[in-house]
Amino acid sequence: MIRIKDIAEKAGVSPTTVSNVIHGNRKKVSKNTMKKIEKILTEMDYVPSMGAMMLAGGSSRIIGVLAWEPDRKKYHSEGPAFSNIVIRSLESEIYNRNYYMLLHFVSSPEEGIQFAAIWNVEGLITLGFGAKDNVKLQSKCKVPVVSIDAYYKEQQVANVGLDDRGGGYLMAEYLIQCGHEKIGFVSDNDVGVDHERWKGVCSACKEYNVPEEGVKHIIIPGETHMRRKFYEKYLDVISRKYDALFFASDYYAVEAIAEMADRGIQVPEEVSVAGFDDNKGAELCRPRLTTIHQEAEAKACRAVGKLFDFIRGVRKISMTERLPVTLVIRDSVLVRES
Amino acid sequence: MIRIKDIAEKAGVSPTTVSNVIHGNRKKVSKNTMKKIEKILTEMDYVPSMGAMMLAGGSSRIIGVLAWEPDRKKYHSEGPAFSNIVIRSLESEIYNRNYYMLLHFVSSPEEGIQFAAIWNVEGLITLGFGAKDNVKLQSKCKVPVVSIDAYYKEQQVANVGLDDRGGGYLMAEYLIQCGHEKIGFVSDNDVGVDHERWKGVCSACKEYNVPEEGVKHIIIPGETHMRRKFYEKYLDVISRKYDALFFASDYYAVEAIAEMADRGIQVPEEVSVAGFDDNKGAELCRPRLTTIHQEAEAKACRAVGKLFDFIRGVRKISMTERLPVTLVIRDSVLVRES
DNA sequence: ATGAAAGCGCTAACAA
């Protein structure tokens, strides 16, 4: 391993000067020495020791990314929770700023707090955390925290998310305009993101004077096995009862379309199906899924951007940011009247 | 931040003793002091400083996970490359050993080498690296490297993968037994994993005396847009020409089934389709995809296991490990004769 | 069984 000291000796200068060159402190070094040392630096393949930097400078250049993992033992069985593309974008954005991403799955905010302390992370991004856990995390860490896709009663932790309510509204409006009168909104919970999407559905229905009995929130089991059982029992009934089923995620929508196909239920002739997210599966299923499109990369990009605003002490930072979503019309919703 | 020194003062012992307690050096500390200090440790919420540990001890407790990323700019556009579940399992396995995962996407082995040096990682796992890049990485790093899903001419870097050839064989055999005589193997390249799968197909065909003209390797474009164009031009022809199309990945198989549905091509009546991997999409598409099942978690688990065998200096370590795969029969392959 | 002291590679305050 080549140390700053080695470079300094080779160049006949002091370690401080080398350090200054490395950090581009142009004010403190003459152009000549700058050049000379830069050359030696590359010649000798100098790489900094993060351990020493962390210890001496107090800056780790680490961003901790905390992904919620309800059960460490069962990680294989369930859920999309964190998206491939978000992780990739996150790393990319972090690395572009010359930082590094330490990814960790946790099942309690305390784990995250300890993790942040051990590594002296300079910032934290959370995925899939509930509001309370984000708040707890933020309160115990001195470093900035940016949550993704969380909702707070009182704005307490910086957040980047989607216009979930707008998305719910958009889809419900479309469904109504297509002539659907009985609309079921399907999700596995009624908090956070899904709650907002449902709220959006409600307000569209109110606006368009859809009678209250015509709109319902159907809660399905989050666990695959249980959900399958649920469908066995109720899918036929539900499909007959509603004109359109709006699932809170594409994943569930695609799954439901498959289950319906098994039962000979025609989509969209017998029942329309819509999703939310616009993931890969939405394009690949048949009929193609009509859904709400979100920009996952943009979400990651903005989250990292906001985090670094905090780290760099930018003055006015909005605590929350909701990215716009758009309606993508494909083939899974029947147009009954135009 | 609480330091060892603080604990030592509180306990009225030396930092050395505290350090010994932390590391469980029972030989060096009396039971009494052990207990006393352990109590203070938890009372005061001591968390170690990794920076100091890295510097002093030379061990970082970091495992670098390097995922191949052909083009950093275009990360949004393409490819599954790294799987969700593998990343999750990797992190879990690493964390269970009290290590941490630094995930980094690279587009050259040099990036990986530098990354490993900066962080003084204790081991490296690569995803999606070609053989040459793995070899280059290993040659420049003193720490152990375990690649996932790579193939080497001469065994040069430790690897964990699947019995890809066996999988190819298994599926081809099944296809043949189902009465298919013209089999197309479809992938976007002919190296590494896909090459092996194709080899498996070949040997099954030879074994079962399928005439050579009946078996072909069809190379499709890896880029979505190009592939779509390719299908526009050739999918009809191909579907008519072959009895069965065996795709090297479920992703491509599911996509093809959708494309076929658009063209009114009946699967499996007109052409059978098979995949490889058994991912989520395989169960969700209709007809359900007949495919080769792999255990992604097991792959990650074994990779980490092997890496730590190296780190801990276990004697005899197999350089390569191929996990078994199984045939999963669903509905996308027609049984012409039993 | 316990402690003193040196030093890991780097940064930053201060001196020159």
Next chain:
DNA sequence: TTGTTAGCGCTTTCAT
């Protein structure tokens, strides 16, 4: 513009 120096928190001989 450049150099000297004192740590950062921890591990690790080597004494005791």
